[in-house]
Structure formats: C-alpha cells, structure tokens
Amino acid sequence: xxxxxxxxxxxxxxxxxxxxxxxxxxxxxxxxxxxxxxxxxxxxxxxxxxxxxxxxxxxxxxxxxxxxxxxxxxxxxxxxxxxxxxxxxxxxxxxxxxxxxxxxxxxxxxxxxxxxxxxxxxxxxxxxxxxxxxxxxxxxxxxxxxxxxxxxxxxxxxxxxxxxxxxxxxxxxxxxxxxxxxxxxxxxxxxxxxxxxxxxxxxxxxxxxxxxxxxxxxxxxxxxxxxxxxxxxxxxxxxxxxxxxxxxxxxxxxxxxxxxxxxxxxxxxxxxxxxxxxxxxxxxxxxxxxxxxxxxxxxxxxxxxxxxxxxxxxxxxxxxxxxxxxxxxxxxxxxxxxxxxxx
Amino acid sequence: xxxxxxxxxxxxxxxxxxxxxxxxxxxxxxxxxxxxxxxxxxxxxxxxxxxxxxxxxxxxxxxxxxxxxxxxxxxxxxxxxxxxxxxxxxxxxxxxxxxxxxxxxxxxxxxxxxxxxxxxxxxxxxxxxxxxxxxxxxxxxxxxxxxxxxxxxxxxxxxxxxxxxxxxxxxxxxxxxxxxxxxxxxxxxxxxxxxxxxxxxxxxxxxxxxxxxxxxxxxxxxxxxxxxxxxxxxxxxxxxxxxxxxxxxxxxxxxxxxxxxxxxxxxxxxxxxxxxxxxxxxxxxxxxxxxxxxxxxxxxxxxxxxxxxxxxxxxxxxxxxxxxxxxxxxxxxxxxxxxxxxxxxxxxxxxxxxxxxxxxxxxxxxxxxxxxxxxxxxxxxxxxxxxxxxxxxxxxxxxxxxxxxxxxxxxxxxxxxxxxxxxxxxxxxxxxxxxxxxxxxxxxxxxxxxxxxxxxxxxxxxxxxxxxxxxxxxxxxxxxxxxxxxxxxxxxxxxxxxxxxxxxxxxxxxxxxxxxxxxxxxxxxxxxxxxxxxxxxxxxxxxxxxx
Ligand SMILES: [Zn+2]
Ligand SMILES: [Zn+2]
Numbered sequence: 001x002x003x004x005x006x007x008x009x010x011x012x013x014x015x016x017x018x019x020x021x022x023x024x025x026x027x028x029x030x031x032x033x034x035x036x037x038x039x040x041x042x043x044x045x046x047x048x049x050x051x052x053x054x055x056x057x058x059x060x061x062x063x064x065x066x067x068x069x070x071x072x073x074x075x076x077x078x079x080x081x082x083x084x085x086x087x088x089x090x091x092x093x094x095x096x097x098x099x100x101x102x103x104x105x106x107x108x109x110x111x112x113x114x115x116x117x118x119x120x121x122x123x124x125x126x127x128x129x130x131x132x133x134x135x136x137x138x139x140x141x142x143x144x145x146x147x148x149x150x151x152x153x154x155x156x157x158x159x160x161x162x163x164x165x166x167x168x169x170x171x172x173x174x175x176x177x178x179x180x181x182x183x184x185x186x187x188x189x190x191x192x193x194x195x196x197x198x199x200x201x202x203x204x205x206x207x208x209x210x211x212x213x214x215x216x217x218x219x220x221x222x223x224x225x226x227x228x229x230x231x232x233x234x235x236x237x238x239x240x241x242x243x244x245x246x247x248x249x250x251x252x253x254x255x256x257x258x259x260x261x262x263x264x265x266x267x268x269x270x271x272x273x274x275x276x277x278x279x280x281x282x283x284x285x286x287x288x289x290x291x292x293x294x295x296x297x298x299x300x301x302x303x304x305x306x307x308x309x310x311x312x313x314x315x316x317x318x319x320x321x322x323x324x325x326x327x328x329x330x331x332x333x334x335x336x337x338x339x340x341x342x343x
Numbered sequence: 344x345x346x347x348x349x350x351x352x353x354x355x356x357x358x359x360x361x362x363x364x365x366x367x368x369x370x371x372x373x374x375x376x377x378x379x380x381x382x383x384x385x386x387x388x389x390x391x392x393x394x395x396x397x398x399x400x401x402x403x404x405x406x407x408x409x410x411x412x413x414x415x416x417x418x419x420x421x422x423x424x425x426x427x428x429x430x431x432x433x434x435x436x437x438x439x440x441x442x443x444x445x446x447x448x449x450x451x452x453x454x455x456x457x458x459x460x461x462x463x464x465x466x467x468x469x470x471x472x473x474x475x476x477x478x479x480x481x482x483x484x485x486x487x488x489x490x491x492x493x494x495x496x497x498x499x500x501x502x503x504x505x506x507x508x509x510x511x512x513x514x515x516x517x518x519x520x521x522x523x524x525x526x527x528x529x530x531x532x533x534x535x536x537x538x539x540x541x542x543x544x545x546x547x548x549x550x551x552x553x554x555x556x557x558x559x560x561x562x563x564x565x566x567x568x569x570x571x572x573x574x575x576x577x578x579x580x581x582x583x584x585x586x587x588x589x590x591x592x593x594x595x596x597x598x599x600x601x602x603x604x605x606x607x608x609x610x611x612x613x614x615x616x617x618x619x620x621x622x623x624x625x626x627x628x629x630x631x632x633x634x635x636x637x638x639x640x641x642x643x644x645x646x647x648x649x650x651x652x653x654x655x656x657x658x659x660x661x662x663x664x665x666x667x668x669x670x671x672x673x674x675x676x677x678x679x680x681x682x683x684x685x686x687x688x689x690x691x692x693x694x695x696x697x698x699x700x701x702x703x704x705x706x707x708x709x710x711x712x713x714x715x716x717x718x719x720x721x722x723x724x725x726x727x728x729x730x731x732x733x734x735x736x737x738x739x740x741x742x743x744x745x746x747x748x749x750x751x752x753x754x755x756x757x758x759x760x761x762x763x764x765x766x767x768x769x770x771x772x773x774x775x776x777x778x779x780x781x782x783x784x785x786x787x788x789x790x791x792x793x794x795x796x797x798x799x800x801x802x803x804x805x806x807x808x809x810x811x812x813x814x815x816x817x818x819x820x821x822x823x824x825x826x827x828x829x830x831x832x833x834x835x836x837x838x839x840x841x842x843x844x845x846x847x848x849x850x851x852x853x854x855x856x857x858x859x860x861x862x863x864x865x866x867x868x869x870x871x872x873x874x875x876x877x878x879x880x881x882x883x884x885x886x887x888x889x890x
Contacts, residue, residue, distance in 0.1 A: 148429035
C-alpha cells in the first residue's frame with residue numbers, strides 16, 4: 001500500500017519537512033537542507049546549509065542575500081532531472097512564476113506530492129511555463145483565491161499604460177514593480193508591444209535584471225532613473241519598487257502618474273488606498289480560475305493550501321469532492337503584501 | 344462601453360483637475376457620436392439612469408454565484424457593484440458583442456421594469472470586468488467621479504479652442520448627446536441658441552488690493568461696498584425659467600428654492616452675494632455652509648438657514664444689456680429696479696461713503712461683523728467686463744487674525760501631495776491643561792516648509808491610525824484665519840474660517856502656545872460679546888504668499 005503523503009511530508013514550525021529525505025521545502029528559518037522553489041524573500045531565506053534549486057534561483061538568491069548567505073553549499077538542478085535523496089525521488093518542474101521558479105515533485109514509495117511554491121499557469125516570456133504534474137497531494141498557494149480575482153490579459157494592461165503616456169506625454173509614468181519577476185515581466189511586455197524607447201529603472205531594480213540578462217534575456221535599452229536626468233524622464237516610463245512610488249524619490253519626478261503592477265489592483269479600494277492613479281492588473285500568481293483549473297488538471301484527491309485565502313479555495317475544493325487542508329505556514333506571501341511603510 | 348469604463352477608471356483614481364481635463368479632452372477627441380455626448384452627460388450627472396436598484400444586482404449575482412464565496416468576496420471588496428462586476432462568471436457560449444454606451448442608454452430609457460434583469464444579465468455576460476463596473480455604477484446611479492458640468496464644458500472649450508462662455512451659452516439649447524453642439528464646435532453648423540434661455544453670463548472679478556496700490560488711486564473715482572462672506576451668485580430670470588449660477592458656473596438653483604421662488608416673474612440678470620440672513624442680519628459663513636453642496640433641502644434647513652441675495656449689480660434688465668454702462672449708471676438702474684419690483688429674498692448692497700483712503704481704512708478696521716470679509720472698491724466709470732480686468736474692481740480684505748497653535752495630528756495629502764504629511768490638525772490649550780483640536784490647515788506653506796514639516800512629523804510620530812499620525816505635542820504653528828465662529832461640531836466649540844499656516848514657530852515652546860480662551864475671545868457670533876469691542880490680538884503678521 002502506498003503511504004499517504006501526510007505520513008512523510010509534514011508541517012513543522014520551520015516549514016514543510018520531508019521526513020525520509022530529511023529536507024525542508026522553502027523553510028522559514030535556517031535549516032541544514034533546503035529545497036527552494038524560487039528566489040522571493042518569503043521562500044528563499046538566508047543561512048541554510050545545503051540548498052537545492054534551479055541554477056537561476058541559486059543565482060538570484062545569491063545576488064539578493066549576498067555571497068555565502070544563500071546556502072553553505074549549493075546544488076543546481078535542471079527542470080525534469082530527477083535526483084534521489086535517501087530513496088525520495090526529487091524532480092523540479094517549471095512553476096511559471098519568476099525566472100527559475102520550480103514546483104518540487106516528491107515521490108516516496110509510489111506516492112507523489114507536488115509542492116508548487118508560487119505559480120501561474122499563464123505563459124510568460126521571462127520564465128519557463130508551468131507544467132501540471134498529476135499527484136496524490138498538490139500543495140498550492142492561494143494568494144488570489146477569491147472569485148473576484150480574475151487577472152485580465154497583461155497585454156491589455158500594458159496598452160492602458162501606453163494610452164496614458166499618449167494622453168499625458170509630459171508626465172513621467174512611474175510604475176511600481178517588484179524587483180524580482182514583475183520588473184522584468186513588465187519590461188518584456190512593453191517590448192513585446194513595440195515600445196522601444198529607453199525604460200528607466202530605480203536603483204533597486206538592476207541587480208535582479210542583470211541576472212535575467214546573464215541567462216540570455218534581452219530587455220533593450222534600460223537606463224538608471226536618477227534625479228539628475230529629470231528632464232529626460234518627462235514622458236518616460238520609470239520602474240521602481242512599490243515602496244518608492246509614493247516616496248520622496250518619486251515626488252522629485254515630473255508630475256508623475258503613479259501606476260502599480262499587481263494582481264491586487266483588481267480591487268479599487270486597494271488601488272485607492274495606495275494612492276495609485278493608474279492601477280495595472282498584472283500578476284505573477286494564479287488567479288481564481290487558474291487555481292481551480294490547476295487543481296482539476298493535477299487531479300489530486302487532496303490539496304494543501306500554504307498561504308492566502310485558504311478558506312475560499314478549500315470551500316471550492318470541497319464542492320467537487322477534493323479534500324482541502326490549510327497548512328498555515330508562517331511568513332508566506334510577504335512579497336505581495338509589502339506595504340508602503342515597510343518597503 | 345470599454346472606452347467609457349477606462350475613462351471612469353482613470354477619473355476615479357485621479358483627484359487632479361488638470362488630469363481630469365486631459366482625460367475628458369481625450370474622450371472628446373476620440374469617441375464617436377453619440378457615445379461621446381452620452382458619456383459626458385453620464386459623468387456630469389446630466390443624464391441619470393438610476394433605473395436599477397441594488398436589490399436587482401444582488402439577485403442577479405445570487406443566481407450565478409456560490410453564496411459563501413460571494414459573501415467572502417463582498418466582504419473583501421466592500422462595494423456591491425464592484426463585487427458583482429468582478430465575480431460575474433463568464434458564460435460558455437456567450438459571444439454577443441459588448442453593447443455600446445449609446446445602446447445601453449437607449450435600452451434603459453425604453454425598457455419595461457420586468458425586462459430589466461434579463462437585459463442587465465445579458466450585458467454583464469458580454470462585457471469585461473471593468474466595463475461591468477461602469478455599467479452597474481451607471482444604472483444604479485453611483486458614478487461619482489468628481490466631474491461637474493462646468494469641467495466638461497471647460498474640456499470642450501480647450502479641445503475645440505473656443506471660449507468657454509460660448510459653450511456655456513449654447514449648452515442650455517442642447518440635450519444629450521449634444522449633436523448640434525458638436526456640429527457647431529467642429530465648424531459644421533451654427534451655434535445652438537435657446538432664445539432667452541437662463542444662461543450664465545461671464546462674471547466680472549476683482550483683483551486683491553496690493554500693498555501701496557491705494558496711494559495711486561483717486562478716492563473720488565471709486566465706490567466702496569462691504570465684501571460679504573457668502574458665495575457669489577448670478578441670478579438669471581427669464582420667461583423660460585430661473586437659474587442661480589455659482590461663480591464657478593454650477594447651476595445651484597435647486598439648492599436654494601426660496602431664492603429661486605422669489606425670482607419667478609422677474610426678468611433680469613443680477614449679480615450678488617448669497618447669504619444666510621435672519622431679520623436683516625447676515626449670519627456667519629458657517630451657517631451658509633449648512634446649505635451648500637446639497638441637491639435638495641428640507642423644510643427644517645429652509646427655516647433654520649434662510650437665504651437671501653445681497654445685490655450689487657445688474658447686467659440685464661428685461662432684454663436690455665446693461666453691461667456697457669458705467670458702474671454708477673448700472674447702480675442707479677439696480678436701485679430703481681429694486682424699488683419697482685421689491686423682490687423678496689433680495690436686498691441692496693449698500694455703498695459705504697468715504698472721503699479719503701484713510702477714512703475708509705478706519706472703517707474697514709472697525710468692521711468686525713462676522714460676515715464682513717473686507718471691502719470692495721469699484722471704479723465709478725467702469726463697464727461690466729468679463730474676467731478679471733486689472734484696475735476697475737479691487738477686493739480689500741481685512742487682515743487675518745492669527746493664533747499660535749500646537750500641531751497634534753498629520754495626515755497624508757492627496758494627489759501630488761500624497762507622499763507628504765500635508766494636512767495638519769492643530770490645537771490650543773484649555774484651562775485644565777488639555778490640548779484640544781481647533782482646526783485643520785492644508786496650505787499656507789512653501790514646498791521647503793512642507794518638506795520640513797513632513798520630516799518633522801515622521802521623526803516625531805507617537806501613534807498611527809491608518810493614514811493619520813499623532814505627533815509629539817511639541818511644534819507650534821502660527822495659524823492665520825479670517826474669522827472664528829461658535830460651532831457645535833467641533834470639540835473646542837469653535838470653527839475657524841479659512842485657516843492656513845502662516846509661520847512655523849519652531850522657536851516657540853509648545854507650552855507657550857495660545858489658550859483656547861484667547862481664540863474664544865475672537866468669536867464673532869458669541870452671544871455675550873459686547874458689540875464693537877476691539878479685540879487685542881496680533882494682526883497683520885500674515886506674509887503675502889500665494890496659496
Ligand atoms: Zn513568489
Ligand atoms: Zn510567495
């Protein structure tokens with residue numbers, strides 16, 4: 001008889017722990033052995049002993065955390081290349097979230113669990129596309145697990161940004177983007193829409209973007225957004241971390257149009273409370289329909305929910321006979337909830 | 344509908360007037376007729392479709408969605424129309440083209456009530472989420488995007504490079520979707536005219552009197568009137584109707600039915616100050632405020648805050664345009680007109696006789712009546728000119744009063760200022776040693792001072808409530824204001840008129856800020872206040888500064 005995943009994949013204060021392999025997945029605190037799904041701060045913590053992740057994730061987390069803090073030893077694993085740890089077969093599959101993001105497929109004595117990390121099934125040019133993996137337990141996020149969250153096509157949101165540039169040709173358009181993932185995605189979408197003018201980056205954004213470049217991605221003409229070239233920024237697109245768009249930094253710009261690219265922008269009150277004039281609904285997470293479609297696609301009889309709106313997703317699972325369980329993992333989802341004050 | 348939704352979305356998120364104008368100009372430039380006019384009419388409230396009630400929307404959502412998920416979603420989003428728009432599930436096999444704004448307007452105007460749910464559901468199926476919000480807000484009458492008819496007219500004027508007065512004149516002659524208006528603006532037709540329509544005529548405005556300017560003016564060629572602290576209005580009464588226009592070009596007739604009633608049967612265009620007047624005594628501005636920004640008024644407000652207009656000019660008598668006459672001649676016509684018709688709810692703004700500027704200056708300083716803001720000076724021989732010509736009309740305001748108050752709370756501003764703590768609540772010491780808030784100020788400071796205040800607030804925060812920070816009670820601000828009035832709505836019992844920060848007194852310890860009693864002595868409508876008593880306060884400390 002195949003063992004139920006809950007007998008070998010357990011929730012501990014440190015995070016999800018695979019007992020027979022003695023390793024954690026995206027642990028919230030430093031551990032001897034960690035598999036890291038992707039380099040966002042709520043998944044990739046500093047100070048682990050051995051870290052297993054994709055080469056892209058290792059490069060991004062090393063840049064973010066600093067040399068030597070992203071694991072004493074690092075092992076890169078490509079998508080679809082299984083390795084064996086104490087009889088547990090571990091395979092990484094693309095999660096479609098940011099560069100290098102992976103789902104961790106764990107197989108033990110014929111039973112299979114998939115820890116998906118953060119994911120979106122919608123293809124993006126800046127990272128490998130999500131692949132659903134059939135399994136016995138699917139571990140999912142639930143960031144946007146309410147039926148009000150349906151992300152429109154990102155291309156349409158980019159068109160709204162460009163239309164705004166056309167209506168306000170003198171104003172600097174400051175777009176709030178997370179440094180890892182959203183920034184590169186927005187640039188890539190702008191380029192795909194034919195926008196080939198220079199795009200200006202706040203000083204916090206180039207490090208992650210350089211890593212993307214080192215993996216062969218081309219973003220065209222990117223320039224530093226400095227106050228000294230305020231004139232050049234007239235009518236230009238400036239990308240900045242969400243915390244900077246309402247800050248001293250942004251107010252030195254020329255009568256800025258403040259935009260923010262985030263799945264939360266679907267809800268007007270969220271946009272209003274952030275003082276955003278141009279909300280852009282661009283998300284790197286699965287929306288409500290995608291969460292449910294993915295759960296159907298992997299066909300798991302049981303779904304574990306790591307963080308977000310667990311209750312709604314579990315309710316929706318129950319209606320089609322899928323058992324849902326909230327894991328209440330600590331410290332998740334912070335990159336999406338970053339507030340003005342904290343940033 | 345999609346373009347309309349995009350416009351609404353931008354308008355909702357932008358407080359800046361200039362931005363709203365740019366968005367409206369873009370709408371006017373890019374939208375086809377009749378959508379263009381219907382959109383303008385809808386956002387300015389000229390066209391209202393409050394045909395569907397919230398109950399209908401809720402019922403539609405209940406048919407299509409899981410009640411538990413709907414409840415959680417509504418709880419999260421907080422707005423019914425928005426929740427329904429976002430949660431509305433796509434229906435397989437629906438591929439109807441989204442309806443145009445004009446089609447929606449047309450159908451709503453003609454649909455039977457029983458057909459409404461089916462109609463709305465069909466539209467919701469065909470539209471995307473942001474268009475669904477627009478549709479639901481449109482049919483439940485909850486657009487509220489802060490665009491007045493006046494702003495739309497200004498956008499039209501800017502886009503077509505025409506004076507806004509011409510558009511204002513043509514406006515009453517057209518109805519949504521304003522096709523003849525657009526034809527005229529595009530040079531393809533005549534200006535629409537409603538003969539004898541009660542339209543706004545452009546106003547003549549005064550310049551503030553600058554320091555030293557009096558010396559070069561001849562007192563004999565000027566007339567003086569009290570400047571009353573109400574709102575400037577133009578009364579237009581013709582055979583086709585009566586309108587009360589605000590200075591900004593808003594039609595405020597419905598908010599002042601007693602005045603509109605008194606205009607019935609008259610035929611003139613009059614310029615004056617709208618005031619609350621009880622038994623001939625002008626009440627402070629705070630009383631008039633009770634009547635402002637209301638779509639309609641109940642009997643209690645009409646009784647407690649009776650309004651009247653103090654007339655100071657006549658532009659038309661009957662069909663006769665008097666604007667070319669000199670001030671003295673118009674004044675004689677106005678006096679004769681009032682004598683002849685003795686209209687209710689209107690009286691004459693008296694001339695203040697004076698022989699020299701010194702004498703007038705003393706009269707001005709002696710006037711501490713609540714509702715007097717200062718004096719108006721008008722050249723005796725000047726015609727009534729549109730706009731703000733330099734020379735014929737001056738406003739000579741009283742010097743403001745000042746108090747030293749302590750900064751208590753700060754809140755983030757709006758728009759350009761949203762990253763600064765720029766709204767300040769300040770307080771004064773009560774006898775028991777408690778600091779009580781007496782008002783809020785939003786301006787009066789330079790950009791450098793704002794930056795300084797912002798930094799001070801961030802470094803001296805003791806508490807946070809949402810967007811508001813409570814600060815250490817340590818910073819003294821000199822607050823200038825035009826008048827203080829008793830108020831039951833403020834904890835301190837006093838309301839300030841037009842408060843602004845005149846100086847940052849970082850040199851002064853908070854304990855030495857003024858006491859609430861000092862402010863109470865300045866209250867003008869205080870029942871026990873002896874009339875005519877001069878109050879010893881520092882005056883004139885207010886540096887001239889554009890705000
Ligand atoms: Zn992530
Ligand atoms: Zn995450």
